[in-house]
Each structure stands twice: as C-alpha cells, then as structure tokens.
Amino acid sequence: MSFLKEIIISILQFFYTYTGSWGLAIVLLTIVIRVLLHPLTVSQTKSMVAMRDLQPKMKELQEKYKNQPEEYQKRMLALYQEHKINPLGGCLPLLLQMPILFALFYVLREFDFGTQSGFLWIQSLGQPDTTYLLPLLIGVSQYLQMALTPTDPSQKSMQYIMPAFIAFISVQFPAGLSLYWAVSNIIGYLQQMIINRTISRSGHEGSVAN
Numbered sequence: 001m002s003f004l005k006e007i008i009i010s011i012l013q014f015f016y017t018y019t020g021s022w023g024l025a026i027v028l029l030t031i032v033i034r035v036l037l038h039p040l041t042v043s044q045t046k047s048m049v050a051m052r053d054l055q056p057k058m059k060e061l062q063e064k065y066k067n068q069p070e071e072y073q074k075r076m077l078a079l080y081q082e083h084k085i086n087p088l089g090g091c092l093p094l095l096l097q098m099p100i101l102f103a104l105f106y107v108l109r110e111f112d113f114g115t116q117s118g119f120l121w122i123q124s125l126g127q128p129d130t131t132y133l134l135p136l137l138i139g140v141s142q143y144l145q146m147a148l149t150p151t152d153p154s155q156k157s158m159q160y161i162m163p164a165f166i167a168f169i170s171v172q173f174p175a176g177l178s179l180y181w182a183v184s185n186i187i188g189y190l191q192q193m194i195i196n197r198t199i200s201r202s203g204h205e206g207s208v209a210n
Contacts, residue, residue, distance in 0.1 A: 004099060004100060004103035005103045005106060005107050008029070008103055008104055009107055009111070011032065012025050012026070012029050012107070012111070013025075015029060021119060022113045022114075022125050022176065023120065023122065023125060023176075024119075026125070026176055026179050026180050026183070029180070030183045030187065033100065033104065033184070034184060034187045038191060041191060042195055045192070045196070104180065105177065108176045108177040108180050109177050111126075111174075112126065119175075119179070121133065122175045122179070125174065125175045126174050126175070126176065127175060128171060128172055128173060128174065128178075129175045129178055132171065134178035134179060134182055135168075135170045135171045136167065137182040138163075138167050138170050138182045138185060139166060139170075141182055141186050141188075141189060142162065142166050142185050144185075144189050145188045145192060146159045146162065148189065148192040148196060166181075
C-alpha cells in the first residue's frame with residue numbers, strides 16, 4: 001500500500017507541476033487511473049452480464065434440485081462450463097482494483113494541498129465542500145453509473161441506497177477526495193455506456209450469425 005501511495009503522490013505532483021492546479025492534477029490523475037483499470041472494468045461487466053443472463057436457468061436448477069444439494073452443485077458447474085462462465089469473474093477484477101482504489105482514497109484524504117488550493121467553486125481541496133455540491137454530484141453520478149451496471153434484479157434497491165449513503169458520508173470528506181470520486185463516477189458512467197453498447201452490439205451480431 002505504501003508503494004502504491006508513493007506512486008500516486010508522484011503522479012499527482014507531476015500533473016501539478018505542469019498545470020499549476022491541484023484540482024486539474026486530481027482530474028488528470030483520475031482519468032489516468034480510469035484508463036489503466038478499463039480492461040478490468042470491461043472484464044467485470046462481461047461477467048456480470050453473463051451471470052445476469054444465466055439467472056433464469058440457475059433458478060430452475062435451484063428449484064429442481066432444492067433437496068439434492070450435491071446434484072445441484074454438479075449441475076451448476078456443468079452450466080458454468082457450458083456457457084464458459086467463471087462465477088468469480090465479476091468479483092476478481094474488483095479485487096485486483098481494490099489496492100489501487102484504497103491507496104487513492106488514503107492519499108487524497110490525507111494529502112496536504114496547502115492554503116492556496118481553490119478549484120472552480122471549491123475554496124480549499126483540503127477541506128470539505130461547504131456548498132455540498134460535490135457530495136450531491138457524487139450521489140447523482142453514482143446513481144447513474146449503477147443504473148447502467150448489470151445487476152441481479154433482487155438487488156435493485158441498492159441502486160438507491162448506495163448513492164444516498166455515499167453522498168451522505170462524502171459530506172465530511174476533503175474536497176480533493178470528493179472531486180476525485182465525482183470525476184471518477186462521471187468517467188465510469190461514460191465507460192459503462194460504451195461497454196454496454198459494445199456488449200449489446202456483439203451479442204446482437206452473434207445472434208444474427210447464428
């Protein structure tokens with residue numbers, strides 16, 4: 001974690017040297033991180049879509065073999081193999097991203113931006129945004145991003161609970177951290193739109209080819 005934090009601080013300072021703005025440095029750092037993690041985001045989304053599409057068959061097996069747990073497990077493994085799905089495929093990319101995201105969180109929460117660190121309407125990136133615009137932007141962008149992310153319909157309520165919770169806790173975050181979170185969500189929303197369209201197009205072309 002310390003190694004990752006040092007790398008992130010070096011990149012942040014590099015961007016500040018060339019822009020003269022800590023706010024722009026955070027935005028550029030966020031873009032770089034999002035681009036680097038994009039392949040993992042694509043892999044995670046594809047896995048989640050495949051698992052979502054398989055839900056009806058999984059429920060059929062669960063109902064059919066509810067009194068035969070061993071047979072149910074065997075049938076489930078066969079189903080995964082038939083559709084070439086790794087049940088951990090949606091979690092593994094996220095786990096690989098976690099060290100980087102945690103390092104980013106700690107760096108931007110603790111970083112000393114100095115007294116002259118205003119950006120746009122933000123007076124100081126080292127202090128919470130007293131206008132509450134950033135927490136609001138975080139909540140809205142988180143909701144929009146989650147609305148595009150393939151999920152189990154039974155978890156639909158989290159689409160409303162999670163953005164509200166994150167917006168609430170971000171009120172106390174330094175504005176620098178909140179700025180990163182908001183920009184990351186906006187980029188994530190755009191990425192998710194592109195990924196969803198690509199997956200939808202490839203699925204349509206596959207069905208036409210068949």
